[in-house]
Amino acid sequence: MAWGRSRMKNNNELSTPAGQSSSRLGLPWLMCICVAFLVLIILTGFAIMVTVLALHPHKPRYRIQDVQITQLTVSNRPLQTLTQTSDPFDAVLNSNIIVTVESYNRNHHLSIYNTRLLVILYYSGKEIGRAYFVPFHQHRQNTTVVQGVVSIRDCELRHSDSASLKAAVARNAVILQSKLAARVKFRHGIWKSSWHRWFRVRCDLVVSTITAPTGSHLLYKKC
Numbered sequence: 001m002a003w004g005r006s007r008m009k010n011n012n013e014l015s016t017p018a019g020q021s022s023s024r025l026g027l028p029w030l031m032c033i034c035v036a037f038l039v040l041i042i043l044t045g046f047a048i049m050v051t052v053l054a055l056h057p058h059k060p061r062y063r064i065q066d067v068q069i070t071q072l073t074v075s076n077r078p079l080q081t082l083t084q085t086s087d088p089f090d091a092v093l094n095s096n097i098i099v100t101v102e103s104y105n106r107n108h109h110l111s112i113y114n115t116r117l118l119v120i121l122y123y124s125g126k127e128i129g130r131a132y133f134v135p136f137h138q139h140r141q142n143t144t145v146v147q148g149v150v151s152i153r154d155c156e157l158r159h160s161d162s163a164s165l166k167a168a169v170a171r172n173a174v175i176l177q178s179k180l181a182a183r184v185k186f187r188h189g190i191w192k193s194s195w196h197r198w199f200r201v202r203c204d205l206v207v208s209t210i211t212a213p214t215g216s217h218l219l220y221k222k223c
């Protein structure tokens with residue numbers, strides 16, 4: 001009964017010109033637009049996939065090449081600056097450390113912009129300073145070596161850390177940890193990525209001091 005009624009209503013609609021345009025033309029139009037959109041999305045996705053496969057992007061490789069301690073002193077903090085008699089941070093570190101980083105862009109089709117590059121140094125888990133490198137553009141298949149200086153001024157140290165650091169200096173082998181962070185943009189021809197990517201490398205380092213026979217250099221590294 002209900003089916004019969006609705007069928008009749010449809011027949012009535014079809015007989016009017018307005019009804020005709022909405023059911024015979026309106027729906028196909030909408031479908032056409034939907035299909036066109038779908039095709040466009042699929043084509044765009046395909047184009048992106050082909051481009052990515054053709055460019056075959058590789059991540060840049062960063063290597064800590066050398067670490068040189070050009071100056072290092074551990075001294076007691078002046079008594080009047082201590083907050084309490086048993087302040088655990090009763091020593092200060094002053095130092096200059098040169099960090100040399102090698103950046104390798106192994107891409108055949110992409111050049112990279114190192115828009116930000118920094119190395120953070122830690123002693124015994126505590127951050128002691130950072131080096132910021134000058135941003136640079138790196139061509140395809142290029143290796144670039146850059147240097148930055150970590151300049152440490154009155155960095156507070158725990159009593160136990162200052163004792164172990166003095167002992168390490170006397171042994172000519174200072175153990176440090178490093179964290180490198182690089183922010184990169186890619187470029188191919190006139191196209192330059194609008195987004196950034198961050199890359200990070202952590203290492204354990206052993207550095208000889210200036211009084212060592214060979215001077216201060218990176219002795220050992222585990223990344």
Ligand SMILES: *[C@@H]1O[C@H](CO)[C@@H](O)[C@H](O)[C@H]1NC(C)=O
Nearest residue numbers: 137138139141142143144145
């Ligand atoms: C890498 O690029 C820099 C700057 O464009 C250039 O000075 C250097 O010689 C290049 N290195 C190699 C190994 O091609």
